[in-house]
Amino acid sequence: MSELRDGYITGTGAFLPGAPVSNDQMEEHLGRVAGRDSLFGKKALRWNGVESRHYAMAPDGSVSHSNAQMCALAVGAALERAGLAPRDLGMLAAATTQGDLLAPGHAAQVHAELGGGPMEIASFQSVCGSSLMAAKAAWLNVRAGEHDVTAACAGEFSSRWFRPSFYEGTALVDAKGRIRAEADFLRFTLSDGAGGVVIEAKPRPGALKINFIDIISLADRYDPCMWAGATVEDRTDPLAFWAKAGPRAAHEAGAIALLQDFELLKRVIRAWVGVYLEKVDQGRIVPADVDHCLVHYSAKSLRAEIVSLLEDTAGMIPQEKWFSVLREVGNVGSASIWLMLDRLMRSGQVKPGQKILCVVPESGRALVGFMMLEAV
Amino acid sequence: MSDVADTLRKLTIVFTEFEGRLEQTPLIRKLTRGRFELADYHAFLVQLRQQVKEGALWMSRAASNIDDQHLELRSLLMRHAVTEHRDFRLLEADYVASGGELSVIQSGEKNIGSEALSAWMYHQASQANPFGLLGAMWIIEGLGSIKAQEWGRRVKETLALPDEAVRFLLYHGENDVEHIEEFKSMLAMVLPDEAAAKRIVRTAEVTARLYALQIEEILQ
Numbered sequence: 001m002s003e004l005r006d007g008y009i010t011g012t013g014a015f016l017p018g019a020p021v022s023n024d025q026m027e028e029h030l031g032r033v034a035g036r037d038s039l040f041g042k043k044a045l046r047w048n049g050v051e052s053r054h055y056a057m058a059p060d061g062s063v064s065h066s067n068a069q070m071c072a073l074a075v076g077a078a079l080e081r082a083g084l085a086p087r088d089l090g091m092l093a094a095a096t097t098q099g100d101l102l103a104p105g106h107a108a109q110v111h112a113e114l115g116g117g118p119m120e121i122a123s124f125q126s127v128c129g130s131s132l133m134a135a136k137a138a139w140l141n142v143r144a145g146e147h148d149v150t151a152a153c154a155g156e157f158s159s160r161w162f163r164p165s166f167y168e169g170t171a172l173v174d175a176k177g178r179i180r181a182e183a184d185f186l187r188f189t190l191s192d193g194a195g196g197v198v199i200e201a202k203p204r205p206g207a208l209k210i211n212f213i214d215i216i217s218l219a220d221r222y223d224p225c226m227w228a229g230a231t232v233e234d235r236t237d238p239l240a241f242w243a244k245a246g247p248r249a250a251h252e253a254g255a256i257a258l259l260q261d262f263e264l265l266k267r268v269i270r271a272w273v274g275v276y277l278e279k280v281d282q283g284r285i286v287p288a289d290v291d292h293c294l295v296h297y298s299a300k301s302l303r304a305e306i307v308s309l310l311e312d313t314a315g316m317i318p319q320e321k322w323f324s325v326l327r328e329v330g331n332v333g334s335a336s337i338w339l340m341l342d343r344l345m346r347s348g349q350v351k352p353g354q355k356i357l358c359v360v361p362e363s364g365r366a367l368v369g370f371m372m373l374e375a376v
Numbered sequence: 377m378s379d380v381a382d383t384l385r386k387l388t389i390v391f392t393e394f395e396g397r398l399e400q401t402p403l404i405r406k407l408t409r410g411r412f413e414l415a416d417y418h419a420f421l422v423q424l425r426q427q428v429k430e431g432a433l434w435m436s437r438a439a440s441n442i443d444d445q446h447l448e449l450r451s452l453l454m455r456h457a458v459t460e461h462r463d464f465r466l467l468e469a470d471y472v473a474s475g476g477e478l479s480v481i482q483s484g485e486k487n488i489g490s491e492a493l494s495a496w497m498y499h500q501a502s503q504a505n506p507f508g509l510l511g512a513m514w515i516i517e518g519l520g521s522i523k524a525q526e527w528g529r530r531v532k533e534t535l536a537l538p539d540e541a542v543r544f545l546l547y548h549g550e551n552d553v554e555h556i557e558e559f560k561s562m563l564a565m566v567l568p569d570e571a572a573a574k575r576i577v578r579t580a581e582v583t584a585r586l587y588a589l590q591i592e593e594i595l596q
Contacts, residue, residue, distance in 0.1 A: 220400070221396035221397070221399045221400050222396070222399060233410070236409050263526075264408070266526075267395065267399065267526075270392055270522075271392055271396055273388070274388065274389050274391070274392025274393065275392075277385050277388050277389050278389050280385065281385055281389060308556075309388065312380075312381060313381055313385035313388055314381040314382065314385060315385060
């Protein structure tokens with residue numbers, strides 16, 4: 001077998017639908033569940049630090065872009081940045097939490113929108129970490145010599161899940177019209193958009209060499225923490241998921257909406273820290289060598305104890321090296337890491353030789369991914 | 377790789393691994409999934425009592441094996457032992473307040489994990505300058521400061537118990553920050569020292585595994 005090649009990100013692209021929606025406008029935009037103001041919305045916004053976001057669905061329910069269309073636009077932008085066109089792609093890897101269709105896979109829908117002729121595709125469905133799963137496939141395809149040019153993209157169209165009709169008349173809303181916290185928090189946390197990268201075997205000026213992509217799942221230890229398809233109570237019983245009751249009854253039981261367990265999240269955050277420190281301990285990540293740290297999690301929302309724990313264990317990357325667009329563009333799930341990388345690359349802050357660490361925690365079922373990039 | 381930050385990092389990794397292992401035990405699965413029953417709580421208290429009762433005793437033994445060069449650490453261990461040596465009474469009171477018979481918890485026997493953990497602790501405490509036990513304290517006190525309240529709230533909520541029946545879990549643990557600060561100062565009393573650092577981490581690993589075995593054995 002011939003040797004593995006290096007792979008370089010030669011272009012990044014992002015797409016955000018419509019005009020930014022501020023915190024004051026967002027509840028009006030998504031719609032009020034049972035006509036009531038949210039009980040947890042302000043708390044969620046304080047916690048996640050988001051001040052503005054984009055939605056592909058208008059207040060009247062009309063849709064400006066599908067998830068796949070947003071992804072195709074992001075890949076198109078990344079290709080243009082690399083000086084290439086869709087026909088140059090050998091392979092497209094697409095990621096999302098929830099695609100436009102239940103089947104076929106997201107990559108088929110993105111390819112259909114993008115064009116570019118026959119190519120290899122791969123679909124990755126998880127939560128935020130699906131972005132790096134797709135990136136790893138696209139990178140390894142280049143590394144193995146299967147293709148010279150590949151693309152990885154990730155997109156989310158979360159807002160369509162946040163319409164009041166997804167909750168009203170279900171067990172998620174009580175007789176007084178109060179929505180369960182597990183459902184309400186996410187409405188104020190997630191929003192829409194897409195991002196992507198082009199990966200090639202040859203560097204170009206301004207390219208980023210991919211040093212490694214490590215993805216670690218702890219799903220054997222932790223129960224689902226962010227999920228859709230089961231009620232809060234039944235989420236650990238594989239035989240009681242939505243299909244058992246059928247779509248209509250499952251919706252009424254509150255098994256269709258996106259839900260988050262915040263108690264479990266605290267434990268999962270500690271598990272992420274453990275995995276990160278293990279990477280530091282092994283010398284895989286050297287905090288002092290990192291010039292830009294992209295975490296799709298705000299430093300603000302990490303509890304002070306965790307920041308001081310990272311400092312005590314020589315694992316902290318100084319906050320001035322953290323780069324984030326979470327506040328401006330919102331948490332766009334799997335797309336967030338590409339939105340951040342695209343903005344960083346356009347900021348002119350990255351100098352040759354610098355290292356960029358991307359950290360993608362996924363609360364779905366306790367997964368965390370790391371990608372180390374080095375500017376050429 | 378033997379200063380305080382490096383050791384604390386390795387210990388943090390051991391603790392998070394331990395937490396993940398605990399999460400998978402049948403007892404904690406029942407607790408986190410809302411299927412915890414009173415009998416589970418009682419069985420849990422019986423084993424915790426074994427651990428807590430022995431804890432102050434092995435700490436005293438460890439203190440008696442610390443030499444004159446480390447008097448400050450010896451004082452600290454002795455103070456810890458004094459603070460904790462009556463805590464098993466609190467567990468007995470929780471047991472009774474939640475409807476159990478005092479004689480049952482008092483005559484409770486160690487399960488296989490508790491036996492192994494206890495034997496291991498006394499064995500370690502019997503060595504000259506048993507600094508490795510700092511690793512054991514990291515695990516056991518980490519449970520107190522990080523897990524106990526979380527478990528206590530869940531027990532109280534699931535079983536609809538009054539605070540008086542969950543006092544040990546709810547109120548025993550000190551807060552995270554103080555716990556880590558004190559622990560750092562204890563590490564600084566014996567580090568940097570490569571052999572001691574290695575021993576501390578190894579003792580934490582073994583203690584974590586045996587502690588998890590104790591929890592695993594509660595519901596087999």
